[in-house]
Amino acid sequence: MTASLPDSDTDAGTRNRDLRLMDAALEQAHAAAASGEAPVGAILYDPDTDSIVARAHNRPIGLCDPTAHSEILALRAGAELRGNYRLNGLWLYATLEPCAMCAGAMSHARIGRLIFGASDPKGGAVLHGPLLFEQPTCHWRPAITFGLRETEAATLLRDFFRARRKPGAQW
Ligand SMILES: [Zn+2]
16 A cells, blocks of 8 residues: 555635535445445536536446446546536546546546545555556546545445355345
């Protein structure tokens, strides 16, 4: 794990806003679980207008799409709304540490800030594995905050996969 990734933007107002938006991302994660998808949610947010641009949850099973992670779906919705694949200035909240695909997409979209909840040693690419934003080939790196509502996000995932492993489970 890297010890870098500082975040200077941690005043009380920002933290309260982060918690509120992470709660919205957690609502999406619950919706994912309810539809049998891995419980991960994402919110795309515009700090200039204090508005949520897109809400999404994991849907690879439902959409038959291996790229349908919550972050990708939120980025796609935001780009379509803006009519621009660049999403400069927008912030992305995710309940779980993004994978390499999603972190790469955030870099391409020039997301200004990434806020995530639980870390993911198995599949994450921000604090773990590829450390994508720290690679010299990564040309855009958002400001990063992590650990918000991490217990809630991690518990949701653990309970979901525990239920899946139960004998007789349908998933
Ligand atoms: Zn992903």
